[in-house]
Amino acid sequence: MENFFSIDDVTDLQELLQKALKVKADPLANSKLGKHRTLGLIFYNSSLRTRISSQKAAYNLGMDVITLNIGSDGWALESKDGVVMDQGTAEHIKDAAAVISEYVDVIGIRCFAGLKDREEDYLEGVLQNFIKHATVPIINLESSTLHPLQSLADLVTIETNKNKPKPKVVLTWAPHPRSLPQAVANSFVEWMKEADVELVITHPKGYDLSSKFSNGVTVEYDQNKAFEGADFIYAKNWSSYTSYGEILSKDTAWCVDESKMQLTNNAKFMHCLPVRRNVIVTDGVIDSENSLVIEQAGNRVVSIQTVLQEFLSK
Amino acid sequence: MENFFSIDDVTDLQELLQKALKVKADPLANSKLGKHRTLGLIFYNSSLRTRISSQKAAYNLGMDVITLNIGSDGWALESKDGVVMDQGTAEHIKDAAAVISEYVDVIGIRCFAGLKDREEDYLEGVLQNFIKHATVPIINLESSTLHPLQSLADLVTIETNKNKPKPKVVLTWAPHPRSLPQAVANSFVEWMKEADVELVITHPKGYDLSSKFSNGVTVEYDQNKAFEGADFIYAKNWSSYTSYGEILSKDTAWCVDESKMQLTNNAKFMHCLPVRRNVIVTDGVIDSENSLVIEQAGNRVVSIQTVLQEFLSK
Amino acid sequence: MENFFSIDDVTDLQELLQKALKVKADPLANSKLGKHRTLGLIFYNSSLRTRISSQKAAYNLGMDVITLNIGSDGWALESKDGVVMDQGTAEHIKDAAAVISEYVDVIGIRCFAGLKDREEDYLEGVLQNFIKHATVPIINLESSTLHPLQSLADLVTIETNKNKPKPKVVLTWAPHPRSLPQAVANSFVEWMKEADVELVITHPKGYDLSSKFSNGVTVEYDQNKAFEGADFIYAKNWSSYTSYGEILSKDTAWCVDESKMQLTNNAKFMHCLPVRRNVIVTDGVIDSENSLVIEQAGNRVVSIQTVLQEFLSK
Numbered sequence: 001m002e003n004f005f006s007i008d009d010v011t012d013l014q015e016l017l018q019k020a021l022k023v024k025a026d027p028l029a030n031s032k033l034g035k036h037r038t039l040g041l042i043f044y045n046s047s048l049r050t051r052i053s054s055q056k057a058a059y060n061l062g063m064d065v066i067t068l069n070i071g072s073d074g075w076a077l078e079s080k081d082g083v084v085m086d087q088g089t090a091e092h093i094k095d096a097a098a099v100i101s102e103y104v105d106v107i108g109i110r111c112f113a114g115l116k117d118r119e120e121d122y123l124e125g126v127l128q129n130f131i132k133h134a135t136v137p138i139i140n141l142e143s144s145t146l147h148p149l150q151s152l153a154d155l156v157t158i159e160t161n162k163n164k165p166k167p168k169v170v171l172t173w174a175p176h177p178r179s180l181p182q183a184v185a186n187s188f189v190e191w192m193k194e195a196d197v198e199l200v201i202t203h204p205k206g207y208d209l210s211s212k213f214s215n216g217v218t219v220e221y222d223q224n225k226a227f228e229g230a231d232f233i234y235a236k237n238w239s240s241y242t243s244y245g246e247i248l249s250k251d252t253a254w255c256v257d258e259s260k261m262q263l264t265n266n267a268k269f270m271h272c273l274p275v276r277r278n279v280i281v282t283d284g285v286i287d288s289e290n291s292l293v294i295e296q297a298g299n300r301v302v303s304i305q306t307v308l309q310e311f312l313s314k
Numbered sequence: 315m316e317n318f319f320s321i322d323d324v325t326d327l328q329e330l331l332q333k334a335l336k337v338k339a340d341p342l343a344n345s346k347l348g349k350h351r352t353l354g355l356i357f358y359n360s361s362l363r364t365r366i367s368s369q370k371a372a373y374n375l376g377m378d379v380i381t382l383n384i385g386s387d388g389w390a391l392e393s394k395d396g397v398v399m400d401q402g403t404a405e406h407i408k409d410a411a412a413v414i415s416e417y418v419d420v421i422g423i424r425c426f427a428g429l430k431d432r433e434e435d436y437l438e439g440v441l442q443n444f445i446k447h448a449t450v451p452i453i454n455l456e457s458s459t460l461h462p463l464q465s466l467a468d469l470v471t472i473e474t475n476k477n478k479p480k481p482k483v484v485l486t487w488a489p490h491p492r493s494l495p496q497a498v499a500n501s502f503v504e505w506m507k508e509a510d511v512e513l514v515i516t517h518p519k520g521y522d523l524s525s526k527f528s529n530g531v532t533v534e535y536d537q538n539k540a541f542e543g544a545d546f547i548y549a550k551n552w553s554s555y556t557s558y559g560e561i562l563s564k565d566t567a568w569c570v571d572e573s574k575m576q577l578t579n580n581a582k583f584m585h586c587l588p589v590r591r592n593v594i595v596t597d598g599v600i601d602s603e604n605s606l607v608i609e610q611a612g613n614r615v616v617s618i619q620t621v622l623q624e625f626l627s628k
Numbered sequence: 629m630e631n632f633f634s635i636d637d638v639t640d641l642q643e644l645l646q647k648a649l650k651v652k653a654d655p656l657a658n659s660k661l662g663k664h665r666t667l668g669l670i671f672y673n674s675s676l677r678t679r680i681s682s683q684k685a686a687y688n689l690g691m692d693v694i695t696l697n698i699g700s701d702g703w704a705l706e707s708k709d710g711v712v713m714d715q716g717t718a719e720h721i722k723d724a725a726a727v728i729s730e731y732v733d734v735i736g737i738r739c740f741a742g743l744k745d746r747e748e749d750y751l752e753g754v755l756q757n758f759i760k761h762a763t764v765p766i767i768n769l770e771s772s773t774l775h776p777l778q779s780l781a782d783l784v785t786i787e788t789n790k791n792k793p794k795p796k797v798v799l800t801w802a803p804h805p806r807s808l809p810q811a812v813a814n815s816f817v818e819w820m821k822e823a824d825v826e827l828v829i830t831h832p833k834g835y836d837l838s839s840k841f842s843n844g845v846t847v848e849y850d851q852n853k854a855f856e857g858a859d860f861i862y863a864k865n866w867s868s869y870t871s872y873g874e875i876l877s878k879d880t881a882w883c884v885d886e887s888k889m890q891l892t893n894n895a896k897f898m899h900c901l902p903v904r905r906n907v908i909v910t911d912g913v914i915d916s917e918n919s920l921v922i923e924q925a926g927n928r929v930v931s932i933q934t935v936l937q938e939f940l941s942k
Contacts, residue, residue, distance in 0.1 A: 028350055036656055038684060048389055048410065052380050052417045056352060059378040064687040066680050075676055075902050084906040086805045091902030095914075095921070096676065099901060102926035103680045177400045273413060274389050274405030278398040286409075293409070298416035342664055362703055362724065366694050366731045370666055373692040491714045587727060588703050588719030592712040600723075607723070612730035 003131050003138045004307045005124075006146050007190045013155075020156050020306040027060045027305065033312045034063030040104035041067040041141070044111040044126070049273060049300050050141050050149070054108055057305035061312065066104060079125040093126065097133035106137050106311050108304075113144035113181040115245030121145060121181075122210070137311045139304065145210075147183045150272050151191035152303035157296045158197065158232055161268055166196050167231035168265070172223060173203030174280040175250045176237035182209060184272050185238045189213045202226035206248040210241050223254060230264040235271050235280050256281040261290070268292050317445050317452045318621045319438075320460050321504045327469075334470050334620040341374045341619065347626045348377030354418035355381040355455070358425040358440070363587060363614050364455050364463070368422055371619035375626065380418060393439040407440065411447035420625050421448055422618075424455035427495040429559030435459060435495075436524070451625045453618065459524075461497045464586050465505035466617035471610045472511065472546055475582055480510050481545035482579070486537060487517030488594040489564045490551035496523060498586050499552045503527045516540035520562040524555050537568060544578040549585050549594050570595040575604070582606050631759050631766045632935045633752075634774050635818045641783075648784050648934040655688045655933065661940045662691030668732035669695040669769070672739040672754070677901060677928050678769050678777070682736055685933035689940065694732060707753040721754065725761035734939050735762055736932075738769035741809040743873030749773060749809075750838070765939045767932065773838075775811045778900050779819035780931035785924045786825065786860055789896055794824050795859035796893070800851060801831030802908040803878045804865035810837060812900050813866045817841045830854035834876040838869050851882060858892040863899050863908050884909040889918070896920050 001009050010016050022029070039058040041051065051067065058065045070077060077096055078089035085092065100107055109130055113121040121144040131138045140148055158169065169192055171185060185201075190213055192199045200218045201209070202225075208214060220226040227233065235256045240246045255278070261267060269281065269291045277283055286293060315323050324330050336343070353372040355365065365381065372379045384391060391410055392403035399406065414421055423444055427435040435458040445452045454462055472483065483506055485499060499515075504527055506513045514532045515523070516539075522528060534540040541547065549570045554560045569592070575581060583595065583605045591597055600607060629637050638644050650657070667686040669679065679695065686693045698705060705724055706717035713720065728735055737758055741749040749772040759766045768776055786797065797820055799813060813829075818841055820827045828846045829837070830853075836842060848854040855861065863884045868874045883906070889895060897909065897919045905911055914921060 031350065036659065036688070038687060040680065046389055048382065048405070049413060051382065052354065052414060055378075055380045056417045059352060060350070064683075066683045068676065068679065075674055078905075082906070082911060085904040086907050090904070091676070092905050095901055095903065095905075098922045099677060099925040100680060102922060103684045103929060273409055275409065276399040276404070277392075277406050277409075278396070279400050283396060294412045294416060297413040301417060345664065360703055362696065362719070363727060365696065366668065366728060369692075369694045370731045373666060374664070587723055589723065590713040590718070591706075591720050591723075592710070593714050597710060608726045608730060611727040615731060 001310050004148060005127060005131060005138065005140045006148055007194060013194045016152070016306065017155060017159060019309070020152065020302050021159070023305050023309070024156060024299070024302045027301070030061055030309060032062050033309065034058065034061035037105040037312060038064045038066060038103070039308065040100055040107045041065065042070060042107065042109045043067065044070045047110055047141070049297055050110060053300035054141065054304050057301045057308055060301070060305055061308055063308070079129050093129040094133040097130045098135065101135040104136065106139060106308060107134055108139040108141045110141035111143055113183065115179055115181060115239060118244040139307055142183055144181065145183050146187045148187050148191070149300065149303045149307070150184055151187040152306065153296060153299035154188060154234070154270065155191055155195055156299045156302055157270065157292055161292060162231065164231065166198055168229055169197045169199050169232045169234065170226050170230040171199070171201045171234045171236065172226065172256065173207050174235045174237050174254050174256055175252060176276060176279060177250070179239040179245050179247055180237050182238040182241055184236050185209055186213045188234060189217060193217065200226050204249045204251065204254065206240050206242060207238065208242060224260065224263055227260055227263040230267045233261065233264060233267045233269050235269070237280060255279060256285055258282060258284045261285055266290065270296055273297050315624050318462060319441060319445060319452065319454045320462055321508060327508050330466070330620065331469060331473060333623070334466065334616050335473070337619050337623070338470060338613070338616045341615070344375055344623060346376050347623065348372065348375035351419040351626060352378045352380060352417070353622065354414055354421045355379065356384055356421065356423045357381070358384045361424055361455070363611055364424060367614035368455065368618050371615045371622055374615070374619055375622055377622070393443050407443040408447040411444045412449065415449040418450065420451050420453060420622060422453040422455045425457055427458035427497065429493055429495060429553060432558040453621055456497055458495065459497050460501045462501050462505070463614065463617045463621070464498055465501040466620065467610060467613035468502060468548070468584065469505055469509055470613045470616055471584065471606055475606060476545065478545065480512055482543055483511045483513050483546045483548060484540050484544040485513070485515045485548045485550065486540065486570065487521050488549045488551050488568050488570060489566060490590060490593060491564070493553040493559050493561055494551050496552040496555055498550050499523055500527045502548060503531060507531065514540050518563045518565060518568065520554055520556060521552065522556060538574065538577055541574055541577040544581045547575065547578060547581045547583050549583070551594060569593060570599055572596060572598045575599055580604065584610055587611055629938050632776060633755060633759060633766065633768045634776055635822060641822050644780070644934065645783060645787060647937070648780065648930050649787070651933050651937070652784060652927070652930045655929070658689055658937060660690050661937065662686065662689035665733040665940060666692045666694060666731070667936065668728055668735045669693065670698060670735065670737045671695065672698045675738055675769070677925055678738060681928035682769065682932050685929045685936055688929070688933055689936055691936070707757050721757040722761040725758045726763065729763040732764065734765050734767060734936060736767040736769045739771055741772035741811065743807055743809065743867060746872040767935055770811055772809065773811050774815045776815050776819070777928065777931045777935070778812055779815040780934065781924060781927035782816060782862070782898065783819055783823055784927045784930055785898065785920055789920060790859065792859065794826055796857055797825045797827050797860045797862065798854050798858040799827070799829045799862045799864065800854065800884065801835050802863045802865050802882050802884055803880060804904060804907060805878070807867040807873050807875055808865050810866040810869055812864050813837055814841045816862060817845060821845065828854050832877045832879060832882065834868050834870060835866065836870060852888065852891055855888055855891040858895045861889065861892060861895045861897050863897070865908060883907060884913055886910065886912045889913055894918065898924055901925050
């Protein structure tokens with residue numbers, strides 16, 4: 001594994017999952033592996049779970065950590081090649097990536113979608129430029145279109161909570177007052193397709209994910225029907241991919257509530273957090289015994305620690 | 315001690331003070347106690363002393379530290395229960411508290427008073443919600459109404475500088491251009507009432523603290539009279555509690571100057587800092603040999619390190 | 629060395645350079661020297677290289693690090709003496725400096741020029757106040773008029789890349805859309821004058837540096853002529869010193885391009901970064917084999933680590 005940008009960087013998912021389960025069982029087993037090695041964390045956007053869990057994972061491995069908020073701590077970065085930089089950006093990503101590589105051993109980057117220009121977002125300019133110009137491994141801390149550390153944490157959560165070999169996992173769209181990226185949904189689908197689960201996606205019409213991700217997956221526009229027999233309900237809002245970045249529905253009927261959970265096979269409830277309570281999901285569901293959201297968030301330490309170990313062990 | 319929110323969390327003040335004096339005498343005596351343990355520091359508001367002294371104390375104990383600025387690094391948090399979260403807040407405190415508890419071993423939180431709604435401020439929603447929903451100890455880094463780490467540092471400062479068993483300690487209001495919380499004053503009174511001192515509060519009319527704190531304490535509206543025979547002068551501004559958050563006086567006559575210090579028993583001068591020079595206190599007084607403000611600030615490492623040790627030793 | 633503010637703090641430049649080369653050769657040779665010692669980093673302004681390289685250097689020495697962004701994390705600081713502080717500043721530098729000295733063992737400070745008032749900028753109020761009132765060593769992380777850590781890194785870069793005992797080093801002004809400080813240029817000149825090089829400065833008329841720095845140095849207003857036979861081209865923009873802070877020229881003819889580099893003795897290209905590509909220098913030059921900019925940035929770890937070692941060894 002040279003970088004951790006998407007599932008394409010994972011050569012053997014089952015092997016990675018087994019390593020993650022070992023990390024979960026004994027987080028301090030490799031507490032000297034990262035001695036005198038530094039993790040650099042670069043944030044274009046806000047973060048709570050990612051920021052804290054990444055640092056915790058690094059500390060578990062004995063690494064040092066340096067965080068940088070681009071645009072407040074640091075400079076605005078240019079990502080287009082060949083530009084005459086006489087406008088707002090003070091430094092080119094290619095220089096920043098090469099320079100930061102001089103100082104740290106692994107770089108994690110968060111950079112959300114702009115949700116204005118689909119083509120630009122799906123080209124993943126920032127992450128791809130860092131991958132191209134950095135000389136150390138790059139970890140995706142949520143990019144325009146993907147959030148693979150979340151997906152690996154989700155996989156660990158499902159693996160350690162499933163009651164049958166091949167559980168039914170339903171990814172359900174839910175309403176949200178703001179326009180959100182497709183990254184968590186795209187990534188979850190990409191990972192679940194490779195995992196030992198029966199995956200169903202449910203959302204209102206107009207919310208189809210890019211076919212690159214949804215190809216080969218059952219899409220069911222009737223949420224109630226989708227929930228039938230489900231072992232895991234994974235709720236998440238995303239804005240439209242086809243009418244890019246738009247909010248086509250705020251239909252509160254899509255909120256995951258107790259009556260809908262009754263349709264399932266006593267399903268566990270999952271969400272990546274932060275979650276809008278009583279918009280995405282009712283208090284009753286998220287505070288129930290079947291809710292895995294806190295354990296799922298806890299597994300964010302497991303997922304990045306597993307990835308860091310891969311890079312440190314090379 | 316399960317949390318450190320107020321003096322009510324302290325079962326034996328004398329014992330805690332003795333432990334603090336040991337920390338002051340030998341800060342590195344327990345430098346491995348916090349190995350592989352992490353302190354999370356959450357700031358809703360600016361901080362200099364608290365931010366730096368908390369990290370230093372954690373390092374003295376061998377802990378790792380993660381800091382988070384809510385609202386810039388992270389998300390705006392909802393603190394009301396049962397709310398339909400379709401407005402400005404992205405995450406509920408109950409989820410944030412539970413999640414952060416997955417990552418760190420002790421959480422420190424700073425959240426100042428809004429000074430708009432007295433009842434809301436004195437309910438201490440943010441801190442109390444963290445205490446309720448976190449699964450690790452919570453340390454108050456200054457809340458709406460209390461600043462107990464400052465008070466413990468103040469107690470250590472008085473203990474190590476007093477010339478008699480029961481010194482006279484005067485808390486004096488002083489003017490300030492902005493509306494400030496009552497937290498430092500409330501907390502100082504709460505702690506001094508339990509300590510071996512003779513406490514007098516002096517302030518202009520209209521600046522009485524909540525009776526919850528001032529009950530049983532001598533209040534003297536004549537500042538000169540209050541200063542007579544004082545061994546310690548503790549200056550601090552606060553806005554009105556009765557006319558909540560209002561500035562009722564900017565009377566420069568309340569500034570602590572050399573002539574007023576002449577009325578005392580060669581008193582030591584204290585202030586929690588940051589201080590408005592020549593508004594709260596003259597350069598002459600704060601720069602005099604009797605000024606303890608820098609040592610007092612230094613004791614902020616001692617106070618939080620003492621509290622951290624309590625939690626780590628359990 | 630009591631502080632590291634300017635080259636005047638260096639008693640023996642050759643000795644310091646030799647120490648720096650040892651740090652470069654073996655960065656972890658003193659990995660326990662800084663145990664239980666803390667570096668405090670205070671930023672009035674944005675930083676990428678300085679922020680990250682300073683932390684990395686501290687970690688290489690086993691130090692802990694605490695960073696503080698003045699004005700966002702902390703408070704606005706007053707730097708004038710005797711002021712009645714009833715306006716915007718919440719704390720005086722003299723108190724902040726003394727307090728921070730209670731918590732950390734070395735303080736690094738970045739505070740750029742305001743570029744409004746030349747006299748004020750060149751008095752270096754912030755740094756000088758910290759030096760006056762702190763009780764621990766102060767490191768200049770780029771002040772109004774100087775950037776000595778950059779200059780030491782530049783010296784190391786030249787020393788390890790020169791092909792002759794006394795190379796010709798040309799500092800060339802280059803255009804920039806915004807008004808920039810003279811700090812990097814001033815400092816570079818100050819250090820090169822003490823080093824074993826032949827120094828030439830070239831810039832359009834009106835861009836002469838303060839005579840304090842340029843005295844005794846060849847200034848050549850014809851850039852092409854200056855480049856002839858150069859072994860190192862160091863590009864940097866600065867605003868006018870005489871018409872203080874003004875942009876007198878945006879002449880794109882001063883951009884360092886391939887044709888100008890042809891005039892040199894196969895010169896290496898240097899710039900402190902961040903750099904405006906195709907404004908200061910063309911992609912062709914900065915991406916060429918002769919470009920040292922990334923190695924030069926990497927040497928920022930070397931320069932601050934060398935300085936930290938000096939303070940820790942005392």
